[in-house]
Every structure is written in C-alpha cells, then in structure tokens.
Amino acid sequence: MAGIGNDYHVPKLRTLVREVHKNDGKIAAQLNYGGLHNLVDKAGPSMYMMRGTKARALSTEEIHDIIEAFGEAAERAMAAGFDGVQIHGAHGYLLSQFLSRLANRRTDKWGGNLENRARLLFKVYDAVRARVGSNVPVLLKINCDDFSRTGFTIKDSTEVAKAICKRGLQAIEVSGGGIGRQEDLRARACSLDRELYEASFAGHAIKMRKVTQSTPMALVNGLRSRACMEAIIDKDVADLISMSRPFIREPDLVKRLKAGREASTCTSCSLCISKEVFGKMMLRCHLE
Numbered sequence: 001m002a003g004i005g006n007d008y009h010v011p012k013l014r015t016l017v018r019e020v021h022k023n024d025g026k027i028a029a030q031l032n033y034g035g036l037h038n039l040v041d042k043a044g045p046s047m048y049m050m051r052g053t054k055a056r057a058l059s060t061e062e063i064h065d066i067i068e069a070f071g072e073a074a075e076r077a078m079a080a081g082f083d084g085v086q087i088h089g090a091h092g093y094l095l096s097q098f099l100s101r102l103a104n105r106r107t108d109k110w111g112g113n114l115e116n117r118a119r120l121l122f123k124v125y126d127a128v129r130a131r132v133g134s135n136v137p138v139l140l141k142i143n144c145d146d147f148s149r150t151g152f153t154i155k156d157s158t159e160v161a162k163a164i165c166k167r168g169l170q171a172i173e174v175s176g177g178g179i180g181r182q183e184d185l186r187a188r189a190c191s192l193d194r195e196l197y198e199a200s201f202a203g204h205a206i207k208m209r210k211v212t213q214s215t216p217m218a219l220v221n222g223l224r225s226r227a228c229m230e231a232i233i234d235k236d237v238a239d240l241i242s243m244s245r246p247f248i249r250e251p252d253l254v255k256r257l258k259a260g261r262e263a264s265t266c267t268s269c270s271l272c273i274s275k276e277v278f279g280k281m282m283l284r285c286h287l288e
C-alpha cells in the first residue's frame with residue numbers, strides 16, 4: 001500500500017496519476033487506515049489479540065484525528081490529480097473493525113448497535129465529501145459479510161450500504177472477509193446460479209443490490225471468466241467488474257479479453273499475497 005498520510009507522498013502519486021491519464025485511464029485513490037493491522041501502533045476499536053500481539057483501543061480524541069486524517073488524505077488525492085477516492089471499509093481494516101461486533105466491543109457511541117458501529121464510516125464519508133466537493137466520485141469498498149457469524153453480517157451490510165448510498169456515494173464495491181474464517185467466505189455469500197458461481201460474493205451482492213439500486217455497484221473476488229463477468233452484467237447483479245489477482249498475473253488482461261480470450265489464467269493460488277513474499281519483494285505473479 002502506498003502512503004497518502006503526508007504531503008511528501010503527493011509528488012510521487014502525481015507521477016503515477018499522470019502515467020494513467022497519459023494512457024487514457026481513470027484512477028481513484030483508495031484511502032485506508034490499518035487500525036489493529038497497523039505495523040507499529042496496533043490500535044483499533046477495542047483491546048484485541050491480533051496475531052499474538054495485544055492491540056489497544058483508540059481514544060475518542062484519536063478517533064476524531066483519524067476522521068480528520070481521512071479528509072486530509074482525500075485532499076492530497078485531489079492535489080495529486082486522482083479522478084476520485086475510494087474509502088476502504090472492507091477486509092478487516094479499521095473501518096471494517098468498527099463495523100464488526102467481533103472487533104468492536106466499545107460501550108460508547110462508537111460501539112454497540114449498528115448505528116454506533118457505522119458512525120465512524122459515516123463520519124469518514126462526510127469528512128472526505130467535505131474536502132473533495134460534490135463533483136468528485138467518492139466510492140466505498142465494503143464487506144458484504146465478515147464471516148464471523150456474530151461480527152458483521154449480510155443483514156448489517158445491507159443496512160449500512162443503503163444508508164451510505166443515500167448520503168450520495170457514487171459507487172459501492174462489494175467484497176468480504178478479513179475478520180472471520182476465510183474458509184466460510186464462499187459458502188455463505190456465493191450464488192447457486194451456475195453462471196454466477198465463480199463470483200464469491202454474488203449471492204450477497206444480489207441482496208445488497210436490492211437496497212442500493214441507483215448507486216452503481218462493483219463486484220470483486222473470484223471473477224476470472226468472460227462468461228461469469230457477462231452474466232453479472234446481464235443478470236444485473238452489478239454494473240462493474242472488479243479484479244485484483246488476475247491483473248497481477250496479466251496486467252493487460254482487459255486487452256486480452258477484448259481480443260477474444262475467454263478467461264484469465266490466474267488460478268487464485270494467492271502466492272502473490274502469501275506471507276513468504278507479500279511486502280518482501282516486488283509484487284508479481286509467482287505461478288509459472
């Protein structure tokens with residue numbers, strides 16, 4: 001993850017944006033705060049054991065500072081020329097930690113019922129929107145479920161999605177996981193429709209779509225074949241196809257699909273994000 005927490009990050013980010021624009025692309029900056037996953041100061045909603053390390057609870061003052069920091073990061077994204085920003089509310093990072101009952105055991109107005117657990121996300125959205133104005137796309141990546149049964153469920157995610165879309169979000173990306181059991185990921189969220197089966201969260205996305213209808217939706221995780229991508233669009237499951245690992249393997253995948261290829265050759269082996277290599281060497285596909 002590239003930093004955007006300080007003004008000194010802006011010139012390098014501007015170089016990246018220029019390259020994308022030169023090639024007729026659009027690029028949004030994803031804004032994230034690690035919380036319990038931070039490398040140096042592990043601090044999240046509540047005291048928590050994170051991979052054998054005790055993480056501390058954030059103070060109210062620190063929560064306010066973080067909201068402000070998201071706003072500042074959004075302003076830096078604009079200074080660097082990004083076309084939009086995406087708030088990262090998924091995968092067990094800070095905002096998704098607050099949303100999840102499992103990681104958020106606070107008893108103040110930042111924890112407890114869903115309204116309180118979603119307060120940080122809404123405040124962050126408002127801070128970001130205030131900095132970028134109404135003409136810049138603000139997107140959100142959110143878990144449909146964190147797969148921990150009592151953490152953040154599809155019932156919670158539909159409610160939060162509905163409320164934040166009403167606030168004026170330009171697009172919502174449906175993802176999942178990061179807190180609960182990875183093994184449960186597909187089982188609860190996929191669709192039994194054979195044409196959609198490849199998409200890990202299609203079943204849950206259909207439920208979320210019902211409440212977010214006029215807000216464009218992107219779907220991520222597991223999409224590899226043209227047939228599934230087309231089914232997602234044709235069956236109105238989502239408006240946008242989102243992928244990560246296939247682009248690590250084949251950065252020019254879109255061109256290849258346009259030229260007639262039926263699917264990505266990514267096998268979802270996840271070596272690219274394994275603890276042996278991720279962050280230790282340059283990001284690349286390790287499959288021969």
Ligand SMILES: Cc1cc2nc3c(=O)[nH]c(=O)nc-3n(C[C@H](O)[C@H](O)[C@H](O)COP(=O)(O)O)c2cc1C
Binds near residue numbers: 141175244246272278
């Ligand atoms: C190496 C790597 C780094 C990732 N970093 C991020 C990230 O910074 N933000 C994010 O939202 N998702 C991140 N993800 C998750 C992907 O965006 C995506 O949700 C996930 O890989 C599932 O999609 P896929 O099946 O198309 O790979 C990362 C995934 C990989 C493999």
